[in-house]
Amino acid sequence: MSDETKTATRHKPPAATVRQRSQRxxxxxxxxxxxxxxxxLVLFAAVVLLAFAGGALWRYDYADITSxxxxxxxxxxxxxxxxxxxxxxxxxLRGTQRSIEIAxxxxxxxxxxxxxxxxxxxxxxxITDSVMMRIADLVLTLPLLAVAAVLTRGTSxxxxxxxxxxxxxxxAYVSRVVRGVVLSLRExxxxxxxxxxxxxxxxxxxxxxxxxxxxxxxxxVTILVAAAILVETALSFLGLGVQPPDxxxxxxxxxxxxxxxxxxxxxxxxxxxxxxxxLTINFIGDGLRDAFDPxxxxxxx
Amino acid sequence: MTxxxxxxxxxxxxxxxxxxxxxxxxxxxxxxxxxDPLANLKGRNPPPSPQVIAVEAHRLYLDQPVLQRYWxxxxxxxxxxxxxxxxxxxxxxxxxxxxxxxxxRLVAVAVVLALLLAVVVGVLSAVKQYSGIDYGFTFAxxxxxxxxxxxxxxxxxxxGISLNQLVGDQVxxxxxxxxxxxxxxxxxxxxxxxxxxxLPTVSLALISFGAWSRFQRASMLDVLNSDYVxxxxxxxxxxxxxVVRHALRTALIPxxxxxxxxxxxxxSGAVITETVFQWRGLGDFLVTSINQRDAYAVxxxxxxxxxxxxxxxxxxxxxxxxxxxxIRYE
Amino acid sequence: MSEIVLEVEDLTVSFPTEDGLVRAVRGxxxxxxxxxxxxxxxxxxxxxxxxxxxxxxxxxGSAKVxxxxxxxxxxxxxxxxxxxxxxxxxxxAMVFQDPMTSLNPVHPIGDQIAEAVRxxxxxxxxxARERAVELLAMMQIPRPRERARDYPHEFSGGMRQxxxxxxxxxxxxxxxxxxxxxxxxxxxxxxxxxxxxxxARAATGAAMVLITHDLGVVAGTxxxxxxxxxxxxxxxxxxxxxxxxxxxxxxxxxxxxxPRLDDARRGERxxxxxxxxxxxxxLPPGCPFGPRCPMRQELCDSTEPExxxxxxxxxxxxxxxxxxxxxxxxxxxxxxxxxxDGGAA
Numbered sequence: 001m002s003d004e005t006k007t008a009t010r011h012k013p014p015a016a017t018v019r020q021r022s023q024r025x026x027x028x029x030x031x032x033x034x035x036x037x038x039x040x041l042v043l044f045a046a047v048v049l050l051a052f053a054g055g056a057l058w059r060y061d062y063a064d065i066t067s068x069x070x071x072x073x074x075x076x077x078x079x080x081x082x083x084x085x086x087x088x089x090x091x092x093l094r095g096t097q098r099s100i101e102i103a104x105x106x107x108x109x110x111x112x113x114x115x116x117x118x119x120x121x122x123x124x125x126x127i128t129d130s131v132m133m134r135i136a137d138l139v140l141t142l143p144l145l146a147v148a149a150v151l152t153r154g155t156s157x158x159x160x161x162x163x164x165x166x167x168x169x170x171x172a173y174v175s176r177v178v179r180g181v182v183l184s185l186r187e188x189x190x191x192x193x194x195x196x197x198x199x200x201x202x203x204x205x206x207x208x209x210x211x212x213x214x215x216x217x218x219x220x221v222t223i224l225v226a227a228a229i230l231v232e233t234a235l236s237f238l239g240l241g242v243q244p245p246d247x248x249x250x251x252x253x254x255x256x257x258x259x260x261x262x263x264x265x266x267x268x269x270x271x272x273x274x275x276x277x278x279l280t281i282n283f284i285g286d287g288l289r290d291a292f293d294p295x296x297x298x299x300x301x
Numbered sequence: 302m303t304x305x306x307x308x309x310x311x312x313x314x315x316x317x318x319x320x321x322x323x324x325x326x327x328x329x330x331x332x333x334x335x336x337d338p339l340a341n342l343k344g345r346n347p348p349p350s351p352q353v354i355a356v357e358a359h360r361l362y363l364d365q366p367v368l369q370r371y372w373x374x375x376x377x378x379x380x381x382x383x384x385x386x387x388x389x390x391x392x393x394x395x396x397x398x399x400x401x402x403x404x405x406r407l408v409a410v411a412v413v414l415a416l417l418l419a420v421v422v423g424v425l426s427a428v429k430q431y432s433g434i435d436y437g438f439t440f441a442x443x444x445x446x447x448x449x450x451x452x453x454x455x456x457x458x459x460x461g462i463s464l465n466q467l468v469g470d471q472v473x474x475x476x477x478x479x480x481x482x483x484x485x486x487x488x489x490x491x492x493x494x495x496x497x498x499x500l501p502t503v504s505l506a507l508i509s510f511g512a513w514s515r516f517q518r519a520s521m522l523d524v525l526n527s528d529y530v531x532x533x534x535x536x537x538x539x540x541x542x543x544v545v546r547h548a549l550r551t552a553l554i555p556x557x558x559x560x561x562x563x564x565x566x567x568x569s570g571a572v573i574t575e576t577v578f579q580w581r582g583l584g585d586f587l588v589t590s591i592n593q594r595d596a597y598a599v600x601x602x603x604x605x606x607x608x609x610x611x612x613x614x615x616x617x618x619x620x621x622x623x624x625x626x627x628i629r630y631e
Numbered sequence: 632m633s634e635i636v637l638e639v640e641d642l643t644v645s646f647p648t649e650d651g652l653v654r655a656v657r658g659x660x661x662x663x664x665x666x667x668x669x670x671x672x673x674x675x676x677x678x679x680x681x682x683x684x685x686x687x688x689x690x691x692g693s694a695k696v697x698x699x700x701x702x703x704x705x706x707x708x709x710x711x712x713x714x715x716x717x718x719x720x721x722x723x724a725m726v727f728q729d730p731m732t733s734l735n736p737v738h739p740i741g742d743q744i745a746e747a748v749r750x751x752x753x754x755x756x757x758x759a760r761e762r763a764v765e766l767l768a769m770m771q772i773p774r775p776r777e778r779a780r781d782y783p784h785e786f787s788g789g790m791r792q793x794x795x796x797x798x799x800x801x802x803x804x805x806x807x808x809x810x811x812x813x814x815x816x817x818x819x820x821x822x823x824x825x826x827x828x829x830x831a832r833a834a835t836g837a838a839m840v841l842i843t844h845d846l847g848v849v850a851g852t853x854x855x856x857x858x859x860x861x862x863x864x865x866x867x868x869x870x871x872x873x874x875x876x877x878x879x880x881x882x883x884x885x886x887x888x889x890p891r892l893d894d895a896r897r898g899e900r901x902x903x904x905x906x907x908x909x910x911x912x913x914l915p916p917g918c919p920f921g922p923r924c925p926m927r928q929e930l931c932d933s934t935e936p937e938x939x940x941x942x943x944x945x946x947x948x949x950x951x952x953x954x955x956x957x958x959x960x961x962x963x964x965x966x967x968x969x970x971x972d973g974g975a976a
Contacts, residue, residue, distance in 0.1 A: 033649065036440075141324045143569045143606060146587065146599065147331060226447060233449040234573055238588060253452055260459055271452040278447035286443070528732035534689055535727075536747040536798065537720030540712070546746075551737050626782040627736055 027215075030291040037287020040280035047277060051096035060087035062094035062247065073265050080265035082256075091252060092270050098248040100277070102163045103228040109167035111221040114174025119205050119213070121175065122182030133179065139172040144231065145238065152240045159242050166231050170224060177220050181213040188212075215292030222285040226278040233274055249274045310615060317611040321604070322375070328603050329371050332596040338387050339363070340594070360385050374597055378604065384597030393601045397586065401605055403478050404575065404582035408567045410498060411505035416560055418510045423517025423556075424549060427525060438514065445511030450570075454504040454577035461500050473499045478580045501578045505571060509563060516559055521552040554624045561617035565610040636805050636838050637663040637686070637723070642698035642708075644681050644690065653911045655681045657862040658698070663806065668832070668839045670853030670870070672846055672885065676908050678862035679842045680728075683808045687725055688715040703805070721751040724799035724837075726828070728811040730791035734783040740794050741767075741779025747801045766797040769834060770827055789820030793827045800831040807831060808840045813848060825852060846889050850874065858882050861909055861919035864938055868945035878947035878955050880963060881920045887960025902964040918950070925963050926951055 032038055060066065066077075066085045073080045079088035121132040144166070151165045185191065191208050199207075210217075229249075235241035236250030237257070244251070249270045256266035342349060342357055355364075362370045362385070374384045383393035422442070426435045445453075461473045474480070474497040483493045524530060525548050533547040572584030579585075583602060590598035622628045644656040656678040663669050671679045684690050686700050688707060700707040702718055719725075727733040734743060744763035748754065754762075760779065767775035770793040783791055792812060799807050809828055813821040825848065832839055841852055849856055849870065856873040858866040858881065866879040877883045884904035906923035909915075917932040918924070924931065930950050938948040949955070955963075 030649070138320065138323050138327070141320060141607060141610065142327060143603065145569065145572055146328060146591070146603060151331065151335070230447075230449050234451065237449075237451045237573065238576070250449070253449065257451075257455060260455055261462070267452075267455065271449070271456075274449050274452065275444070275447050278449075279443055282443050282447050528727055528729060529735040531689060532725075532727055532733040532795070532798075533735065535687055535719055535725040537716045537718070537750045538746065539716065539750075542746075542750075546738075547735050551735065554737070625737060627784045 027291045031287050034287035034290050036283045037290075040283035040287070043276065044280040044284065047096065047273070047280070048100060051093050051100060055090065055093040055097060058087075058090050058093060060090040062086065062090040063245070064090065070263055072263075079269040080263065082263070082266055083259075088266060088269060091247060092249070092273055095247045095249040095252045095270055096273055096277070098159055098242060098246065099229055099232060099250065099274070102159050102166075102232050102242075102248065103225045105160060105163040106167045106170060106228040106231075107221050107225045109164070110170040110174055110224060111217065113167075114171035115178050115210060115213075115217055117171065118175035118178025118180075119182050119210055122179040123186055123201065123205050123209060125183075129179075132175075136172040136175050139169055140176075142169060144169050145234070145240075148231075148235050148240055152235070159246060159248065162232065162235065162241050163228075166228060166235075170228070174217070174220055174224065177216055178213055181216050182209050185209050185212050215288075219285055219289045219292060222281060222288055226281040226285065229274060229278050229281070249277075306619070310619070313615050313618070314611070321607050321611070324607055325375075325600055325603055326371060329374070329596065329600055330367075332591075332594065332599050333367060333370070336594045338594040338596060341387075361387065374600065383601045383604075386598050387593050387595040388598075391598070393598050397583070397598075397601050397605055400581065400583045400586045403580055404568055404571055404584065407478075407498070407501055407505065407574070407580065407582065408564065408571055411502045411509065412560065412564050412567065414502060415506040415509040415513055416556075418506070419513035419517050420549075420553070420556065422510075422514040424521055424544070424552075426514070426518040427521035427552075428544060430522065435518075438518075442511045442514045445507050446515075447511075448508070450504070450508050451573045451577055453508065454501070454574050457500050457504045458577060471496070473497075475500060476579050478578075478582070501574050501580060504577075505567065505574045509567065513556070513559065513563075517552065517556050520555045521548060524548045524552045527551075554621065557620045557624060558617045561613045561620060565606070565613035568609050569606045633665040633667075635662045636665050636703055637840075638699075638701040639682070639686065640699040640701070642682060642685055642700060643696070644678070644685050645695045646691075647693060647695075648912075651912050654914070655862055655911055656685065659859070659862075659864055661857055661864070661867065663838045663840060665805070666832075666836060666838055667855065668841060668853045670849030670856045671840060671842045671859060672844065672849055672856060673859035674844055674908055676861075676911065677859040678911075679859050680810050682859075683725070683810055683840060683842060686808065687719055687723060688712075689719075717751070720747050720799075720804075721802045722804055723806040723808065724802070724804040726792070726795050726799050726807065726809040726812045729815040730788055730795050731815065733795055734791055736783055739780050739782055740786070744779075744794070744798045744801055747798050751802045762801065763797075766801055767794070769800075769830065770794070770797045772797075787820075788816050789823050792816060792820075792824045796824070796827050796831050800835050800837075803835045804837050806840065807835070807837045808842070810842045811844070812841075813845075814843070821848075828852075846874075846885055858885070861914065862911055863919070863948065864946075865920070865948045866946065867938070868942075868947075872942070872945045876942075876945075876956070878941045878945065878952035879920075879949045880924050880926050880955065882947075883955060883958070883960050884923075884964055887964055902960050904964065918948075926954065 055062070060077075064087060066081060066087060068077060068081045069085045070083050071077060071081050077087050077089065079092055081087055082091075117132060117136065121129045121136075147169060148162075148165050152162060186204075186209065191204060194204055194208055232241055232248060233250030233253065236248055237254040239254075242248040242251050252270035253267060253274065256263070256270070260267040337343075338361060339354060339357060342354060358364055362373050365373060377384055381394065383397070386393050422438050426438045429435050458475045461475045465472055465475075474493075478494075478497050480493050480497075483490050525544075530543060530547050533543045538547075568583065569587075571582060572587060574580075575582040575584035576588065583605065587599065587602045589595075590602065639662070640660050642656055642659045643654070645652050645654045647653075659678070659682050661669065671682070673679045681690070685694075685696050686707065688710070690696060696708055698708065702722060705714075705718075707715065707718065734740060741760055741763045744766055745756065745759035748759040748762050749756070752759075764775045764779050767779060772778050772790060772793060778786075783794075786794065796812075807828070812828060813824050816824060828839070828841075829852070831837070841849065843849055853870050856866075856868065856870050857864050858873070858879065860881050866873060866877065866882045873882060874886065877886060881904070884902070887902040888904060890901060904923055909919050909922065915932075916935065918927075918935055921927045921931040928951070934950070936948045936950045938946045939952075941947050941952050
């Protein structure tokens with residue numbers, strides 16, 4: 001592209017004439033222009049609301065055993081019931097709640113640890129960086145399924161423990177991304193200037209590097225939420241995730257695996273919820289990526 | 302291969318050894334700490350005599366301290382002995398070799414399929430950025446990206462069963478990697494294998510396709526926006542030539558690397574697909590071994606996967622150097 | 632006078648962006664005669680590169696192009712891609728700013744030149760390669776036959792730009808558009824590249840549009856100069872007239888900020904133009920240079936001046952161009968720059 005067009009499209013109006021729009025406002029505006037992301041955000045919010053508020057309002061509790069056994073979807077039981085008489089709708093709401101809790105906890109833990117790990121590694125470079133990154137590499141080579149399988153075996157399979165296990169491997173991805181961003185940020189003039197003014201390392205990391213790496217961090221952690229939902233599902237399928245009587249979407253679908261031809265509603269409804277949740281989060285992540293990194297959207301052809 | 306490539310390869314393999322040692326050691330500790338491999342034996346009714354248990358414990362190196370157990374196992378591997386299995390008659394080395402062949406066949410075909418689809422779709426999406434086609438493909442990619450692999454596999458399996466019922470004949474097989482008995486010659490054998498492969502391959506391929514097509518699109522867009530593509534157009538080349546020879550040729554370089562790296566992770570990631578379609582591959586081997594707390598079997602699995610990761614990392618780098626004249630072996 | 636090869640008339644280009652419509656080019660007209668060198672001068676953002684991209688038909692699909700571009704009478708704006716392809720690289724060739732990025736890193740340079748030859752001539756691959764080697768030799772690339780097999784990264788910046796120029800002259804074009812051909816290069820190789828361009832022009836007899844922000848480059852090369860500001864031509868004339876009798880304060884300012892080693896102005900201080908070019912997003916009415924102009928009067932704020940003849944063959948867009956007669960840069964700029972500094976920025 002000729003640099004005129006570049007300058008033209010990125011041109012910032014002079015401060016005197018037009019007020020400078022804040023970074024946050026710009027990001028929000030770009031995000032709102034991503035239709036799929038906005039629709040997804042609304043849909044995701046609706047699912048969350050349904051799961052967390054709807055479960056309490058619904059006429060059946062997920063543990064209730066009704067007299068209707070293995071009935072197909074009806075007005076009474078919109079998603080049907082299982083062979084014990086559990087109302088599937090109530091169970092799906094409960095499972096959604098758990099799955100989202102697990103995914104968010106994973107994203108939070110992995111995001112936090114990964115960000116700090118990557119920021120320190122990238123900022124200090126040298127031997128610190130080498131050691132920290134070799135550790136991250138080692139974690140990346142450990143197959144998630146094997147570790148999760150081994151770790152969750154001996155335990156009761158409570159949901160937070162499952163989340164902890166998954167997060168204990170996923171942080172390494174985040175740390176790689178953050179390190180990459182920090183490596184380039186630390187060479188920026190404002191970091192130089194801050195250092196020249198005698199700022200401490202901790203000040204530079206928390207006041208300059210992490211806030212400026214926030215865009216990629218948010219995007220990656222968002223996508224991690226979607227991935228976490230799918231990983232939890234896979235683990236539950238292998239019998240290594242959340243254990244009954246607690247439930248999650250993954251557990252619901254895997255329990256319905258054998259019933260798929262006789263009582264398909266048990267399989268399709270929770271599965272559809274997983275797809276909707278993961279799909280909306282992925283689109284939200286895509287919208288955030290566009291919002292934080294508008295250069296990706298430049299068009300030429 | 303030129304000597305420089307050989308040196309490079311050798312050096313890379315050499316520095317991977319500590320990684321393998323470290324990761325097998327971590328997994329060894331995890332498996333060891335997760336439970337008593339003799340629990341099944343001890344729980345039998347009537348309870349076996351202490352002598353029987355002691356013999357079994359000795360066979361499984363359980364009479365050695367933990368660190369020494371790992372050492373015994375590792376030195377054994379160097380001699381080609383993969384260690385004792387909890388399952389008495391199981392030769393781990395022999396078994397895992399057979400399993401590896403099954404998984405490799407599944408993954409290799411799926412990767413080729415996914416790669417072809419991803420490149421075509423990614424290129425079309427990029428060239429027609431923000432068109433209906435692009436939006437359609439984007440949605441499809443995100444959909445596959447968002448499906449739990451086993452849910453999708455079961456969906457396909459159900460579809461296969463319905464198809465068979467509809468046609469009234471076994472068109473695709475939904476269970477196993479081959480029939481127990483196949484009448485007829487090589488063609489019948491091949492047709493049988495192919496019939497078993499369709500569904501697992503498609504289910505594995507489409508999941509990878511989601512991520513890869515997005516990657517190919519991004520990489521293609523990058524190149525399409527480059528100065529040299531503009532310059533190629535300024536030379537008066539046809540659009541096709543610009544897209545294929547200048548854009549695609551360059552955009553394939555990062556894609557090759559990603560594919561090679563994912564190939565390795567698919568070998569371990571095929572667990573779900575194998576379980577759903579009941580293939581006796583590496584995944585099934587892992588799940589069974591974990592359930593039996595069969596430490597050395599889990600380690601053998603990890604060893605195979607880790608070596609695959611290293612080999613494919615190496616292949617990725619070699620391909621990169623081959624495709625990109627700017628890269629030199631260092 | 633020789634015939635007109637390229638005629639640009641009232642060319643406009645605008646880009647829809649997330650902040651609104653950016654009017655990058657707002658009515659550019661010029662004509663280029665056979666063998667002539669036209670320098671287009673302006674700051675980045677003045678629309679000089681976009682103008683030439685529009686001529687080549689290489690703007691992104693989102694760009695809205697108006698007006699007319701005629702090559703030997705053939706209209707290029709809105710022409711089908713097939714027609715444009717025959718012109719691009721064949722009749723009108725282009726040299727880009729950054730030689731480090733304008734060659735494809737994965738193909739040998741000989742192939743990249745040869746494909747330009749084959750795009751416009753029905754010749755064998757071997758013949759095209761032979762022509763590529765010949766072109767490299769003309770561009771003073773040592774051992775051209777071997778070097779043709781090398782990849783771009785094996786060449787220095789100056790050599791790569793000569794490879795790009797060799798590609799541009801491959802089909803004996805009638806027009807070569809060089810878009811800031813020396814900007815990305817070391818000062819020491821700039822002269823080398825300018826010489827290579829001159830060689831290409833002499834060998835092909837092409838007319839040339841030399842786009843630059845450096846009046847010094849234009850001075851030694853161009854026959855005529857077009858000065859652009861905020862997407863419009865603000866002055867057009869013979870190179871001597873532009874240098875010695877500028878009729879637009881902006882041009883005068885550009886000359887004042889140019890270091891010179893010849894006798895004419897030795898010992899004089901450089902005078903900067905304060906402020907920065909306006910946003911092309913929402914241009915206020917009036918002269919776009921007004922806010923930076925030391926000669927601004929009320930009229931300048933309300934009415935944008937038209938490009939009018941001040942002498943035969945000399946056009947300027949300034950309400951007070953007559954007042955500039957005989958004035959030197961420091962007369963106009965230096966006096967007011969002090970109180971201007973306080974207000975701007």
